[in-house]
Amino acid sequence: MFRLVYNLSITLKKMMNMSTEKFHVGKAVIRLVQGDITEQDIDAIVNAANSSLMGGGGVDGAIHRKGGPKILEECKRIRATEWPNGLPTGKAVITSGGNLKARYVIHTVGPIWRGGNHGEPELLAEAYRNSLKLATSKGLKTVAFPSISTGAYSYPVEKASRIAIATVKEFLETEDKLDMVVFVLFTRHDFEVYRNAAKEIL
Ligand code: AR6
Numbered sequence: 563m564f565r566l567v568y569n570l571s572i573t574l575k576k577m578m579n580m581s582t583e584k585f586h587v588g589k590a591v592i593r594l595v596q597g598d599i600t601e602q603d604i605d606a607i608v609n610a611a612n613s614s615l616m617g618g619g620g621v622d623g624a625i626h627r628k629g630g631p632k633i634l635e636e637c638k639r640i641r642a643t644e645w646p647n648g649l650p651t652g653k654a655v656i657t658s659g660g661n662l663k664a665r666y667v668i669h670t671v672g673p674i675w676r677g678g679n680h681g682e683p684e685l686l687a688e689a690y691r692n693s694l695k696l697a698t699s700k701g702l703k704t705v706a707f708p709s710i711s712t713g714a715y716s717y718p719v720e721k722a723s724r725i726a727i728a729t730v731k732e733f734l735e736t737e738d739k740l741d742m743v744v745f746v747l748f749t750r751h752d753f754e755v756y757r758n759a760a761k762e763i764l
Pocket of ligand 1: 598612621622623712713714747749752
């Protein structure tokens with residue numbers, strides 16, 4: 563009996579982790595998956611970083627932990643050369659993927675939620691747009707995003723998901739160099755929220 567319940571819970575967990583949804587925009591695909599972005603085998607994953615580029619908690623911490631010290635070294639170089647005062651909100655930079663399966667990490671800074679009247683929607687859209695622009699300028703074809711700003715930066719996920727999906731859609735409509743954009747949502751709840759937004763917008 564214990565074994566049956568145990569096996570059932572493993573199967574259910576696997577099924578939950580396998581949640582995935584696919585949408586088409588032009589010749590590109592937008593895919594939503596529930597999971598861990600550090601496991602993605604893809605050209606580039608996007609890091610929801612902070613201006614320091616020196617790492618932190620959440621997805622940033624997970625990427626640096628799994629990616630190893632090479633990523634931080636490259637971030638330090640970027641700070642020393644391009645952005646001595648830190649990477650401004652909405653901008654993006656790129657490093658290698660270190661020990662990750664992903665070839666590159668694009669680091670961007672989402673806005674901290676301060677009620678919504680401090681330019682947060684436009685800055686969040688900029689973070690997505692500049693990450694995508696950087697990916698295409700490097701000739702990359704596939705990019706995975708986490709839900710930028712909706713963790714430590716407290717952006718309400720219902721609002722953020724609409725901006726994320728609409729911004730990626732707009733980008734793919736005006737530019738046909740990317741094959742696939744994946745949103746990797748860490749929790750079942752976030753996956754459902756993004757799926758609802760995608761069904762409405764795409
Ligand atoms: N894979 C996918 N998504 C993840 C993962 C993962 N491994 N880990 C967390 N998330 P956050 P922010 C989700 O806080 O709100 C950092 O300290 C998480 O559940 O990582 O942009 C930085 O250094 C949430 O849905 O990023 C900054 O200081 C989403 O990723 C600050 O947090 C974003 O949560 C940035 O805050």
